[in-house]
Amino acid sequence: MPRSAKPAEEQGGNRETGCRLYLVTPPALEPARFADILAAALDAGDVAAVQLRLKDLSDDALRRAIDVLRPVAQARDVAFLLNDRADLAKKTGCDGAHLGQTDGDHAAARKLLGPDMMLGITCHASRHLAMEAGELGADYVAFGAFFPTSTKTVEHHAEPEILAWWTEMFEVPSVAIGGINATNCAPLVQAGADFLAVVGAVWNHPDGPAAGVRAMNEAIAAAS
Ligand SMILES: Cc1ncc(COP(=O)(O)OP(=O)(O)O)c(N)n1
Ligand SMILES: Cc1nc(C(=O)O)sc1CCOP(=O)(O)O
Numbered sequence: 001m002p003r004s005a006k007p008a009e010e011q012g013g014n015r016e017t018g019c020r021l022y023l024v025t026p027p028a029l030e031p032a033r034f035a036d037i038l039a040a041a042l043d044a045g046d047v048a049a050v051q052l053r054l055k056d057l058s059d060d061a062l063r064r065a066i067d068v069l070r071p072v073a074q075a076r077d078v079a080f081l082l083n084d085r086a087d088l089a090k091k092t093g094c095d096g097a098h099l100g101q102t103d104g105d106h107a108a109a110r111k112l113l114g115p116d117m118m119l120g121i122t123c124h125a126s127r128h129l130a131m132e133a134g135e136l137g138a139d140y141v142a143f144g145a146f147f148p149t150s151t152k153t154v155e156h157h158a159e160p161e162i163l164a165w166w167t168e169m170f171e172v173p174s175v176a177i178g179g180i181n182a183t184n185c186a187p188l189v190q191a192g193a194d195f196l197a198v199v200g201a202v203w204n205h206p207d208g209p210a211a212g213v214r215a216m217n218e219a220i221a222a223a224s
């Protein structure tokens, strides 16, 4: 996972090291218990980043979750990003933040995070939003949802062509998200996605999260 807006060949995306896995946490979790689950998942295979995505929590509760889970990822050299909150990411030692289109001022977040922290931006299925994100210095642009998902209600549907276009035109890495699993991910890898972000494919895998990580990495390798 890139930590700053460098040229693609220095960032370690699809064009250099191949597509990599990006884990987004389940919508609800108990931090101490989930720490062990996260550790087992990260120890099962290559993971570039973990995003803590918890809605409707107080800042205190979010901080507690960050304090427990951030070291689990960072001890394994896996980037730890916070969903929705650049301010709290900055205060709590996270590696970066992921912001959607209604998650505040992206330019202000870029400034707050500085060059050493990552900023990822949701761009749905919009070339225009992606170019805006790239221009303001996003470390990655996220497209989705590529497939139906039960993790959240989505209003936008993306096709693999947007990944191919982005990859051809720009150096900023791309993330694909939404309903991605080991069975359906090949077209996204082949279209040039630098990272595949998943929730259900790992945390709801029938044989457990470690098996989910292994299955995703095997599928990515097979498609590469
Ligand atoms: C990697 C990644 N891509 C997209 C999203 C979605 O962000 P957003 O549109 O802000 O929606 P919420 O996740 O906040 O519900 C994401 N979180 N991560
Ligand atoms: C958090 C999120 N954002 C999406 C988007 O399209 O922007 S789809 C999504 C949920 C991803 O979960 P799963 O891998 O279980 O489908």
Ligand SMILES: [Mg+2]
Pocket (backbone or CB within 6 Å): 083, 084, 098, 099, 100, 103
């Ligand atoms: Mg958001």
